Amino acid sequence: MPKRYSRRRTEECLIFVRWLFACIAIFVSCAAVSANAAAGKHPADVLEFCSGDIAFADQSDIPAVGWARRATPALWLSDEARAKLDGKLTAWGRFHFDRNQMPSEPLAIYTENNRERLTVYLNGVELFRNYRSATSQTLGWNRPYIIPVPRKLLRDGGNELVLRVGSDRQFSLGVGTVKVGSQEVLGRLYNYQQFWRVTGSAAANYAMLFLTFAAFLMWMARRSETEIFWLVMTGLLWFVRDFHFFAEESPLDPYWFQQVSYYSLYFAVAASLSFCVAFLKLPNHRRIIALLFTIGVALCIFRVAITSTNRTDLATSLSTLLVSLTVCGLMIREWFRNRSLESLALVAVVLFATILGLHDIGRIPNVNWWQGLGFHIQPYTGFLLFSVFLLSVGRKYLRALAEVETLNTSLEQRVETATHALAASERARQRIEVEHAVGIERERLMREMHDGIGSNLVTALAVVRKQGEAPVAEETLQRAITDLKLTVDSLAPVEGDVVALLANLRHRMEPDMEKAGVKCIWRVEPCPSLDWLDAPNALHMLRIIQEGVGNVLSHASASSITIACRPTEREGRDGVELILADDGRGFVAANVSGNGRGLSNMHTRASQLGAELRIESDEGAGSKLSLWLPVEMHVRKSA
Amino acid sequence: MIRTAIIEDDPRIAADIAEVIRQADDVELVASAGSVATGCKLIDEGGFDVLVCDLGLPDGDGTTLIRKAAGQYPDVDILVLTMFADHHKVLDAIRAGARGYLLKDQKLGECVAAIREVRKGGSPISPIIARLLLKELSPPEAVQTTTIEEQLSEREKETLHLLSRGFTYSECAELMGISQHTVGTHVKHIYRKLEVNSRAEAVFEASNRGMLDIR
Numbered sequence: 033m034p035k036r037y038s039r040r041r042t043e044e045c046l047i048f049v050r051w052l053f054a055c056i057a058i059f060v061s062c063a064a065v066s067a068n069a070a071a072g073k074h075p076a077d078v079l080e081f082c083s084g085d086i087a088f089a090d091q092s093d094i095p096a097v098g099w100a101r102r103a104t105p106a107l108w109l110s111d112e113a114r115a116k117l118d119g120k121l122t123a124w125g126r127f128h129f130d131r132n133q134m135p136s137e138p139l140a141i142y143t144e145n146n147r148e149r150l151t152v153y154l155n156g157v158e159l160f161r162n163y164r165s166a167t168s169q170t171l172g173w174n175r176p177y178i179i180p181v182p183r184k185l186l187r188d189g190g191n192e193l194v195l196r197v198g199s200d201r202q203f204s205l206g207v208g209t210v211k212v213g214s215q216e217v218l219g220r221l222y223n224y225q226q227f228w229r230v231t232g233s234a235a236a237n238y239a240m241l242f243l244t245f246a247a248f249l250m251w252m253a254r255r256s257e258t259e260i261f262w263l264v265m266t267g268l269l270w271f272v273r274d275f276h277f278f279a280e281e282s283p284l285d286p287y288w289f290q291q292v293s294y295y296s297l298y299f300a301v302a303a304s305l306s307f308c309v310a311f312l313k314l315p316n317h318r319r320i321i322a323l324l325f326t327i328g329v330a331l332c333i334f335r336v337a338i339t340s341t342n343r344t345d346l347a348t349s350l351s352t353l354l355v356s357l358t359v360c361g362l363m364i365r366e367w368f369r370n371r372s373l374e375s376l377a378l379v380a381v382v383l384f385a386t387i388l389g390l391h392d393i394g395r396i397p398n399v400n401w402w403q404g405l406g407f408h409i410q411p412y413t414g415f416l417l418f419s420v421f422l423l424s425v426g427r428k429y430l431r432a433l434a435e436v437e438t439l440n441t442s443l444e445q446r447v448e449t450a451t452h453a454l455a456a457s458e459r460a461r462q463r464i465e466v467e468h469a470v471g472i473e474r475e476r477l478m479r480e481m482h483d484g485i486g487s488n489l490v491t492a493l494a495v496v497r498k499q500g501e502a503p504v505a506e507e508t509l510q511r512a513i514t515d516l517k518l519t520v521d522s523l524a525p526v527e528g529d530v531v532a533l534l535a536n537l538r539h540r541m542e543p544d545m546e547k548a549g550v551k552c553i554w555r556v557e558p559c560p561s562l563d564w565l566d567a568p569n570a571l572h573m574l575r576i577i578q579e580g581v582g583n584v585l586s587h588a589s590a591s592s593i594t595i596a597c598r599p600t601e602r603e604g605r606d607g608v609e610l611i612l613a614d615d616g617r618g619f620v621a622a623n624v625s626g627n628g629r630g631l632s633n634m635h636t637r638a639s640q641l642g643a644e645l646r647i648e649s650d651e652g653a654g655s656k657l658s659l660w661l662p663v664e665m666h667v668r669k670s671a
Numbered sequence: 672m673i674r675t676a677i678i679e680d681d682p683r684i685a686a687d688i689a690e691v692i693r694q695a696d697d698v699e700l701v702a703s704a705g706s707v708a709t710g711c712k713l714i715d716e717g718g719f720d721v722l723v724c725d726l727g728l729p730d731g732d733g734t735t736l737i738r739k740a741a742g743q744y745p746d747v748d749i750l751v752l753t754m755f756a757d758h759h760k761v762l763d764a765i766r767a768g769a770r771g772y773l774l775k776d777q778k779l780g781e782c783v784a785a786i787r788e789v790r791k792g793g794s795p796i797s798p799i800i801a802r803l804l805l806k807e808l809s810p811p812e813a814v815q816t817t818t819i820e821e822q823l824s825e826r827e828k829e830t831l832h833l834l835s836r837g838f839t840y841s842e843c844a845e846l847m848g849i850s851q852h853t854v855g856t857h858v859k860h861i862y863r864k865l866e867v868n869s870r871a872e873a874v875f876e877a878s879n880r881g882m883l884d885i886r
Contacts, residue, residue, distance in 0.1 A: 532799055
């Protein structure tokens, strides 16, 4: 491939990478700006409880005893609850606030990160619950809730807010963040969290699922494209992994749903990295993919082995990030080797996904390094990876299409060139065939003339000359031989060179002119060749001039004859004019008697030739014959 | 005295030419033949300055005799007898080594004049033949082949050009500022170059086909 082409590819890659970075930047800044807007607008109007009373009691009424003060949110109560309770896990949180310290506008309670079933009481009255019945598999952990506070329920001084959280025994239990304050401010916070935690992630994941289906159909059509297979697997596994972020209830048995959600992560990561490896066709890509999935299985086993509880296993999560970084390293090496900026784009997106993964690990309740953006970004990580992969594949196919198009164009051009060449050679072949046929015919004619007519005429001429008694017979014989010579000349391959034909006529008739004592004045100018002047037309032309010269020699008593030939334009058409002029006694056309047939023959030949013939003469003023032949025959008159 | 030999199968024409030559003081007829076989013997015996040769002989082509004579006697001038002086036959004869042509319908007196002329160095040529020679010996740069051994000189090119435009020897001489005789000599040289080149071409063709090993 030429250099220019590879440069164009590089430029395309650069545009692609820039576009990718722009998208990521917009995404991050949007999240940051809206987080600031939601969290920091009216801090004074909202009360967040940093501590509260916690109690464990599997009952339906607010417990009277067993309360212990501790910091909130208390996200990880499952171990304690399992130790204290026998059946399902239930915990209570109790908070107090003074109505008078609250703004006078309508109030609301905001809470998030409660695991899993939630009931909210205000001053002993049940205000809200997020589940249908005690057996429904509600997933409350990632959902924000806002509960408007009825004005009637509020007491003037101290108010008591109680949260009841319940979950199945193998599940996690926790009392989340609780805020009370202006419904205006908390409503905005709720909208923000609801979007990023639920609506947005559901939209992104369902969109991804739809595109995955499309990619799957594509793969069904082209099974050999392994990168499309890995694209499908990436979309599918990330959807499975992300479903628990936005699902309202568990679709399966909650235990199995939890396991599927946990373990699918390793395979989603393995599938994503496999796509990168397959797309870039890294050396040994099959082995690398096999290794990635082996590591995935190993991490699962490792995790099962070290966690019989629901405790988050930090080591395997971090190992996942490490594997991603290793594959990034391979891709960077590939980039150093091939300088393909596509690998750089994939490195960028995988690195970014790794950073997002680290963000989420830090937000895990019992890791709790930071709160970050205030929600898990992971539901978007899969979507981001999938989108970039899809764009890469799309770009690759667009480029392939462009290449095919280029190929088609060049093929078409070559076909066209070949067609032209073929047509030209066909025309040449036909011309050669015609020339060949003319040549053969000419040979036959010549043999005929030589052996037959010609030698008989020559013998007869010799006999007549020897006897010297019949000058008319001698003349007639001589003219017959001259006619034959003209026919021979008309067959000569002179390529429409009028001057050469005319010159040969002069050469032939020179002895006659000498004999008649007529001096020939020769005036020829360079003339364009007449492509249409084939043998029959050349003979017409020669006959007209021969007849003209013959007339002058027999009747004009001229002392000189001027033969001229020059390029002349008539009615805007280029042409060649042949002129025959003598200084003889001239004639009046009406008086021409015996010669009349000769003149009309000349005109007939001229019209067959598509030429213009003019004969001018006057008594005592000589005569002038002009034959004009066009250079290009527009409308050929058929002879 | 110009010693002349004739190879012609038509006895009447042969006799007529012999008659005219006998009447001339400076030309004598030394031998005559009527076929390729007898012509070969005639050429082998030699002893002539000018050979007048017909092309259509009963037992073969006259050009083989012309080639043989030209090969054996470089100083002999060969005239080809032709009915119409058609370019095909004349060019073939010149390629074989002829230096001019006689028309069969020419007045017999002119026949002797032509023999004298060719001996003096001049050669007749028709405009069409001049044109074909110009095309063959002096093709445009792009078409030049390796087989052209002897290029035409500028003067020869000019001569051929004028002749192909229909100018007579005397007109050419006047236009070029040279004698009429020199024009004839130019033509003779041109004929020789065509002969040399056609021989070179034949060798080239033969070596190309592997018939000759030229190393």
